Amino acid sequence: MKRHALALALGMFLGVGAAAASTPPLPVSAGVSQNLAALGALPIDPASLPPPTSRNGREIFANFREGLADAQCDAAATNPRWRKHFAHAPSRLGNIEDDALPLFGYVVDELREAGLPTEYALIPFVESGYRPGARNAGGPAGLWQFIATTARNHRVPMEAGYDGRLSAVDSTRAAVRYLKTLHGMFGGDWRLAVMAYNAGEYRILQSLRRAGMNAQNARPAELPGLSPITYSYVEKLHALACVLEQAEKQPDLMAALDRPVPILKGHPLPANTTLAAWSAQNALDPARIARLNPAVTGARPGVRVLAPAMIGHAEGAIAQTDSFAVASSSPPPATAAAPRVASSSAATTTGRTSRRHTVRSGESAWSIARRYGVPVKALLARNNLDAKATLKPGMVLNFEDAR
Numbered sequence: 001m002k003r004h005a006l007a008l009a010l011g012m013f014l015g016v017g018a019a020a021a022s023t024p025p026l027p028v029s030a031g032v033s034q035n036l037a038a039l040g041a042l043p044i045d046p047a048s049l050p051p052p053t054s055r056n057g058r059e060i061f062a063n064f065r066e067g068l069a070d071a072q073c074d075a076a077a078t079n080p081r082w083r084k085h086f087a088h089a090p091s092r093l094g095n096i097e098d099d100a101l102p103l104f105g106y107v108v109d110e111l112r113e114a115g116l117p118t119e120y121a122l123i124p125f126v127e128s129g130y131r132p133g134a135r136n137a138g139g140p141a142g143l144w145q146f147i148a149t150t151a152r153n154h155r156v157p158m159e160a161g162y163d164g165r166l167s168a169v170d171s172t173r174a175a176v177r178y179l180k181t182l183h184g185m186f187g188g189d190w191r192l193a194v195m196a197y198n199a200g201e202y203r204i205l206q207s208l209r210r211a212g213m214n215a216q217n218a219r220p221a222e223l224p225g226l227s228p229i230t231y232s233y234v235e236k237l238h239a240l241a242c243v244l245e246q247a248e249k250q251p252d253l254m255a256a257l258d259r260p261v262p263i264l265k266g267h268p269l270p271a272n273t274t275l276a277a278w279s280a281q282n283a284l285d286p287a288r289i290a291r292l293n294p295a296v297t298g299a300r301p302g303v304r305v306l307a308p309a310m311i312g313h314a315e316g317a318i319a320q321t322d323s324f325a326v327a328s329s330s331p332p333p334a335t336a337a338a339p340r341v342a343s344s345s346a347a348t349t350t351g352r353t354s355r356r357h358t359v360r361s362g363e364s365a366w367s368i369a370r371r372y373g374v375p376v377k378a379l380l381a382r383n384n385l386d387a388k389a390t391l392k393p394g395m396v397l398n399f400e401d402a403r
Helices: 002-022 028-041 057-066 080-085 089-094 100-113 118-128 148-153 168-185 190-199 201-211 228-247 251-257 275-281 286-292 365-372 376-382
Strands: 054-056 260-262 264-268 304-308 352-358 396-402
Touching (some): 054 057, 057 089, 057 100, 057 118, 057 228, 057 251, 057 260, 089 100, 089 251, 100 118, 100 168, 100 260, 100 264, 118 168, 118 190, 118 228, 148 168, 168 190, 168 304, 275 286, 275 304, 286 304, 365 376, 376 396
Antiparallel strands (some): 054 260, 352 396
16 A cells, blocks of 8 residues: 555656656746745735834824723813813814824823823823923923923923923923822822822822812812812813814814824934934934924933934934925935835836835825825826725835936
8 A cells, every 4th residue: 555655656746747847947037026926925024014103193093082081072071161272273183284293192102101091191282282392481391381390300301501391202201200100199080180280299189188088089170279270270181182082073184184194202312413413314304303302402412302213213214204304306315214125226218217115104105205206196007006095014116216
């Protein structure tokens, strides 16, 4: 039986060999093409891709909504006055020229990483309108409007020539740390925590004792002896949450949020380098980076700059974003973006160079076309895509650009 099976296997092997020998060999170029096509069909492992540098604006909004302690708007707890006052907030998030949405996404990320409810991400709307350089005549400054004493108590650097309250990186780190303390101190009740953020934790503790309440059974609106401003603080955040919840029903706003938005990160500013020079090195719009970093007024070692996440996170790496990039019809130098798929060096008969781009998270055909200075229709047609096509991370797009 074994001999019969062995003979049968040998016969099949010889038959295959004979068939292969009788078939003319494929050209080498055909084999390479088949291999490349096969590789292109393989599924992309997300873990093998570099971290995303942008995301869709609707993802930021969804991340905020998912992190709320109170998932639904409490209409009874809102004041029509404050709803009207903050009615402009959604349109600011939808404005591509406004820094509010990237900053909002940055704060939401920091809060969720700390395990805190995202109601706290509404505080900068109330305090500064999400403007890092905001100053108040009474003394508070920055995104979170810290007074100097509070800033120093929470390790915000304040020295000659540098006010860390105006650094979104320094002040947000301190604010999240402070809110985490307050959140734990008041039993996870975000209302009591934000009242303490406004009035001070000891004042809220005294009011709780006077009312015979504790963090577990407290009724924030009924606490005695507090300023009307402190009571209205909770009302403002309620109103903002309701305004943003209702904004989900506005098609125009949802369409405006449906765009790639840079993921902001803190980057160390190299020694003896100005913010303008650093922006130029990384192909970023100096005016927009300066607007995000009003604390940085000169070359200062040890400062962290808030800017889009970088490919490779190395010196000279570029940001994968359109709204923060320097407007240019020519692509950045190839050495500045090592992870990008290398471009072909062969020029076509039309005087253009064939290039390729690997799609990353949050990118759209529009943003890629704008980045390389090519028409969107040409990019889509070159890759057999229609205007409604969804680009997925790992896809490789071919296009031609002028030499």
